[in-house]
Amino acid sequence: MGARSYGQYCGVVTALELVGERWALLIVRDLLVGPRRYTDLKAGLPRIPTNILAARLKELQAGGVIRRVPLAHGLVYQLTEFGRGLEDVVLALGRWGFRAMGEPDPADVVTADSLTIALRTAFRPGVAAALPAASYEARIGDVVLALDVADGALTVTPGPRPGAGLTFAAGPGIHSVISGEVSPAEAIERGVVEVLDGDPALLDRFAATFHLAAEPAPAA
Amino acid sequence: MGARSYGQYCGVVTALELVGERWALLIVRDLLVGPRRYTDLKAGLPRIPTNILAARLKELQAGGVIRRVPLAHGLVYQLTEFGRGLEDVVLALGRWGFRAMGEPDPADVVTADSLTIALRTAFRPGVAAALPAASYEARIGDVVLALDVADGALTVTPGPRPGAGLTFAAGPGIHSVISGEVSPAEAIERGVVEVLDGDPALLDRFAATFHLAAEPAPAA
DNA sequence: CGGGATCCCTTAGGATACTG
């Protein structure tokens, strides 16, 4: 048994031995959005040392979580079917962590992949199914995402969304809209969200569709 | 920003900064079963160095995940309401890790708390609700647990269950019963499960109530 | 330019012993 093994016959332990090392679940988070090249991963995880990225990729491969796929030009890393099973884990983590996010550090970045996953964790299929289809172009920081909600399903694509019902720009303050701390109307009024195009009333639908509770942890 | 920060404004990152360190989620796993003293945690995590346990407990406290509660005699650690929100994360991890468990290392241990959580991850409320109530006494390794299933809810209590509908003993092979690789009848026949008391037919109900898919990760 | 490998240094984590 490895010296670094937790030494228990337990599903949680097995999982942590596969993806519990530092950075591993963030690599998985980004790969849940789609296959990525080494360079994409490095760009999406600006603070990961390159040797650690290489090491993690090897470990995840050895664990059957990801696969290297040669491409015409270069290669990509991709989750295996087993690895895709981590979606529940990552979404649960994101949902739980949302409550504790607080204000961003000035040095914090927001990447397209992390934001895509964040929107997936906040997405409420039941609510979306009960509302008319909608499309949004969201610009958060430097990230531009196209969101399409139809039939209770969400599609997130990087880049602009021509013809979106609503195009808006926001900063980290979007957090308070998703948590419900700030109503859509207030958000527009206070400049937390800036409507660039389309129907401002659609921001209500957005806030209903994407929602996560965020009561801060009481000392209790 | 700490040198060890991941540097992203993202729920997953926030969560990992709170409970992503080595051993942290295993401490949480055990506390999900109930409040525990320092010594209980040490016993339930035989390979954790005591200084690391102390460090993690401080960090988890600082993060609002756990709380120290003084007792008449000594003190216990307990999840806060925020910390209890990690149940989804731990169960999702356990569910995913179950598929990769394989054979136990000879040095691996099974603790009462880890087994309690494992049974919770495998529990199917829907199936249980459709079946008559049942009680079991499960002896896995040295661990003895009382299981009560009623109205689609599961209660796990450490220790024997006098009057249980079925009392059985098993080793790690119970994994194959829960995964469905081995049918209850086969399990009894091959000695994977030994019925000590009660109605052997109840093992069918057990296997229906506690189930997790376990196809090993295909190379695909 | 994509996909790493290497080097050095810092610090977290492991093992063990000891204490209020």
Place this chain on the structure above:
DNA sequence: CAGTATCCTAAGGGATCCCG
């Protein structure tokens, strides 16, 4: 019971360099 203190190893961080 509930931790500190110590020593040592190995993992992680940062920068740079290399190769097809």
